[in-house]
Amino acid sequence: NGEKMFITNGAWADVITIFAKIDGEQFTGFIVEKGTPGMSAGKEEKKMGIHGSSTVPIILQDAKVPVENVLGEIGKGHKIAFNVLNVGRWKLGAACVGGCKQVLGHTVRYVKERKQFGQPLADFEIIQQKIADCVIRTYVTESMMYRYAGALDDAIATLEKSDADYDKKVLQMIEEYAIEASICKVYGSEAMDFVADEGVQMHGGYGYIEEYPVEAFYRNSRINRIFEGTNEINRMIIPGTLLKRAMKGEIDLMGEIQRILAQLKEGFPQESDQRTLVNRINLVNQAKKLAVYVSGVAVQKYMADIKDRQSFMVAMADFIIEVYAMESALLRALQLMKQQGEEKSRIAIAATKVYVTEKCAELLTMAKQFCANVAKGDNEAYAKYEKAIDRILEVKPIDTLDLRMPIAQHALEHDGYAV
Ligand SMILES: Cc1cc2nc3c(=O)[nH]c(=O)nc-3n(C[C@H](O)[C@H](O)[C@H](O)COP(=O)(O)OP(=O)(O)OC[C@H]3O[C@@H](n4cnc5c(N)ncnc54)[C@H](O)[C@@H]3O)c2cc1C
Missing domain, CATH: 1.20.140.10 (Butyryl-CoA Dehydrogenase, subunit A, domain 3)
Incomplete structure (x- = not known):
């Protein structure tokens, strides 16, 4: 028995998938057909948007569902x-x-x-x-x-x-x-x-x-x-899942943190000319290392309690999201360049250059703010973090305003997005 709010297309669905606990414990999926006695739809919600869909509560009151309608296994x-x-x-x-x-x-x-x-x-x-x-x-x-x-x-x-x-x-x-x-x-x-x-x-x-x-x-x-x-919940899931996998030994996060700390002493490869697309590979790799470094700083400070420090979890998620975004754009631009040459890929290349350069500069600021929050006024600790951050990621500003012009021109010529 109970009520589940906000079910998309609940008012006109013939079949509804419901998750409920058997004996209050075993979380199980059920296929429930329209007209099942005890199941009804509540009043249609008046929404801000997506007016083409129905959104209603589904109400269960002593509904009986045959055992063959269990979806998958009981408790799974x-x-x-x-x-x-x-x-x-x-x-x-x-x-x-x-x-x-x-x-x-x-x-x-x-x-x-x-x-x-x-x-x-x-x-x-x-x-x-x-x-x-x-x-x-x-x-x-x-x-x-x-x-x-x-x-x-x-x-x-x-x-x-x-x-x-x-x-x-x-x-x-x-x-x-x-x-x-x-x-x-x-x-x-x-x-x-x-x-x-x-x-x-x-x-x-x-x-x-x-x-x-x-x-x-x-x-x-x-x-x-x-x-x-x-x-917000998805942002918590991103580092949460990663840390869980690290704890189970499925990924070597601690090893990677140690490798970065060791490399800090020797210095990292930095490209002197960050204008070419190929050199963005190094920039993205360094941004990835920065994401691991800041995660390491937070994990070292808060250990297992990190999952309850939501602000740090969200910041870690933002690093991970941006690294995935930059890398995806870069890999695609490189692949396009290989497949169809530089001229035909020029919009993808320009978009990647602008995005990677500007995001890396943002990540640099974010990393310093993140470490200032961890340091909590301990100037000596912060100075150490800042030095490490500057060694890991060095972003040289390039003219991203001019790079935007052909991107806009291309969209204007094609009446929209045509990369
Ligand atoms: C139009 C529409 C269609 C939908 N369709 C479906 C559907 O078909 N099936 C279905 O099952 N559901 C559906 N939903 C439900 C939807 O998934 C939930 O509304 C959504 O997940 C948020 O849950 P909530 O409304 O209970 O908000 P709450 O959980 O009350 O969240 C309120 C705010 O608090 C934040 N918050 C909540 N918990 C935490 C936490 N632990 N830490 C930090 N911040 C937190 C949230 O991020 C949010 O900003 C639909 C909703 C709408 C509006």
């Missing part, structure tokens, strides 16, 4: 629930890429048409910078989604379909990519919100009017940071 419902969530989180991120592209299409067409001060909005530098920012964010998000899907496909392809445990092994593979799924969800939903917000802004007052499609994108986008686990 969490395996199904978590894996549905994992793939669902990636799918949400991928859907956000579609949303970003749609907003870019509507916005680019609008800024080419609308004239202010005697010229199209598209001719203004600020508008061009905004368009480039939206393209860059979309490109990075798309690269992450392809990467997750490709990696999972490749992993599943190694399994033997005739194996009696094939399905179980597929579930295990999906579970292996739980961190990436959360990363895709958080990054995709925030990218979509960023692009929708800038889309409205570039429309000016018209962006606030229902008649213009960007208004609906702005409202519809907002739910993505809330459902499939809020972004």
Whole structure:
């Protein structure tokens, strides 16, 4: 018995998947058909957006479900629930890429048409910078989604379909990519919100009017940071899962921290010319080391209690998310360059250069702030951290404003995102 709020399409679904405890203990999945006595749908919610879907509470009052409707095994419902969530989180991120592209299409067409001060909005530098920012964010998000899907496909392809445990092994593979799924969800939903917000802004007052499609994108986008686990909860899952795996010995986090500490004495390879794409590989590798270093600083200070220090967990998640984002963009640009040459890949290359350079500079500041929080006013301890951070990651500013121009131009020529 009970009530579950906010069930998508609950009002018209013929079949509903319900997770409940048997004898108050064994968490189990059930397939429940519409019309089952004791199961009913509550009143339709009036929502901010996604008006095309139904959202209702599902109410269970002495509902009887036949034993053959148990989904999977009794007491193993969490395996199904978590894996549905994992793939669902990636799918949400991928859907956000579609949303970003749609907003870019509507916005680019609008800024080419609308004239202010005697010229199209598209001719203004600020508008061009905004368009480039939206393209860059979309490109990075798309690269992450392809990467997750490709990696999972490749992993599943190694399994033997005739194996009696094939399905179980597929579930295990999906579970292996739980961190990436959360990363895709958080990054995709925030990218979509960023692009929708800038889309409205570039429309000016018209962006606030229902008649213009960007208004609906702005409202519809907002739910993505809330459902499939809020972004706060997903941010906690990312380092939480990583630390759990490290504790079980599945990944050698402590060994990696030790290697970085040893390397600190010798110094790290730094590229003198950070303008080329290939040299961004080193920058991203160093950013990865910085993420491990700051995680090590926090773990060393708080040990097992780190999971209760939410601010540090969230900061660790942000490092991990950004490293995955930068690396995905970079790997894709390098692959495109290999496949189709530099000229045809120039937008992907420019987007990657801007993103990696600016994000690395941000991570540097974030790392110092993070360590200042850990040091808690101990100047000597902070000075040690700061010295290490500066040794690990050295970012040389490059002209990222000019790099944005061809990105914007390309979107204007193609009436939207066309990387
Ligand atoms: C339109 C819509 C459709 C939905 N569809 C479905 C569906 O089909 N099936 C389904 O099962 N659910 C569905 N949901 C539910 C949705 O997944 C939850 O609303 C969401 O996970 C957040 O839970 P909550 O609403 O209880 O918020 P709360 O858990 O109360 O969270 C409120 C705030 O507190 C934060 N918070 C919560 N716990 C912690 C913590 N431990 N530490 C730090 N911060 C915390 C959250 O991040 C959030 O910012 C839907 C919701 C909506 C609005």
